[in-house]
Amino acid sequence: MKIASFNINGIKAREAALCDWLDAAAPDVVVLQEIKSADAAFPAEPFETRGYNVAVHGQKGFNGVAILSKPPLEDVARGLPGADGDDQARWIEATVVGARAVRVCGLYLPNGNPAPGPKYDYKLAWMDRLRRRAAALLAGEEPVVMGGDYNVIPQPEDAASPQKWREDALFLPESRAALRRILHLGFTDALRARHAGAGHYTFWDYQAGAWRRNDGIRIDHMLLSPQAADLLEDCRIDSETRAGEKPSDHAPIHVTLDA
DNA sequence: ATGGTGGGGATCCCA
Numbered sequence: 339m340k341i342a343s344f345n346i347n348g349i350k351a352r353e354a355a356l357c358d359w360l361d362a363a364a365p366d367v368v369v370l371q372e373i374k375s376a377d378a379a380f381p382a383e384p385f386e387t388r389g390y391n392v393a394v395h396g397q398k399g400f401n402g403v404a405i406l407s408k409p410p411l412e413d414v415a416r417g418l419p420g421a422d423g424d425d426q427a428r429w430i431e432a433t434v435v436g437a438r439a440v441r442v443c444g445l446y447l448p449n450g451n452p453a454p455g456p457k458y459d460y461k462l463a464w465m466d467r468l469r470r471r472a473a474a475l476l477a478g479e480e481p482v483v484m485g486g487d488y489n490v491i492p493q494p495e496d497a498a499s500p501q502k503w504r505e506d507a508l509f510l511p512e513s514r515a516a517l518r519r520i521l522h523l524g525f526t527d528a529l530r531a532r533h534a535g536a537g538h539y540t541f542w543d544y545q546a547g548a549w550r551r552n553d554g555i556r557i558d559h560m561l562l563s564p565q566a567a568d569l570l571e572d573c574r575i576d577s578e579t580r581a582g583e584k585p586s587d588h589a590p591i592h593v594t595l596d597a
Numbered sequence: 598a599t600g601g602t603g604g605g606g607a608t609c610c611c612a
Contacts, residue, residue, distance in 0.1 A: 347612085348604045372612090374605060399605055449612060544602040587603075587612085
């Protein structure tokens with residue numbers, strides 16, 4: 339089962355590029371971030387035509403996540419638990435059944451800039467809620483994939499120019515520590531498990547020729563529970579999509595599981 | 598130190 343994550347930066351602007359990538363990469367399941375669309379305005383037809391079931395947790399203008407899945411989506415849950423009144427649409431999960439059942443979670447972690455400030459406080463609080471949800475998922479002892487835009491650069495080797503990110507919410511020590519706290523619960527960073535070393539990026543800013551100069555960062559991650567990590571066959575970043583027509587500023591990342 | 602680009606929706610916010 340091929341499970342992917344893709345921050346598309348606006349579903350309306352990215353419909354053609356997303357469909358082209360779906361046709362080429364043929365993932366079984368995709369978690370999407372930054373759809374920037376309300377549920378009712380989400381254009382499900384092009385994906386249903388391609389055989390995907392669609393579950394949306396949308397928000398007008400900002401944020402918004404969704405799951406596309408060829409297997410039926412079971413037990414869909416929307417919103418990250420732990421804060422009543424948080425109306426930002428950043429979390430969706432569902433069970434997909436292939437050879438094995440996999441709990442698939444799609445997340446769009448807050449950017450957090452400028453730091454310090456209320457947006458950074460929100461980021462760290464959201465990561466604490468994520469850690470609690472992740473621990474609860476681990477207790478189920480089933481294959482779990484938490485994929486998405488984590489907006490955290492884990493290590494200096496995950497940025498082409500780490501010094502430029504020194505003061506940024508994506509790379510501050512507290513952000514990296516909060517991500518490590520989740521990993522240390524027992525999750526596997528799938529890309530790292532398969533590819534050591536520098537040069538694996540998922541995001542290149544639209545500005546200042548970042549793609550042309552390969553000035554990227556690795557902030558989109560696929561975290562696997564031990565039961566999912568046991569099934570891991572491959573993890574790759576489809577960086578060529580960043581060179582396409584009207585691209586997102588993120589590239590898709592995907593795992594192949596023996597499931 | 599600054600400005601560089603893009604999406605969405607409204608004359609500015611977010612990344």
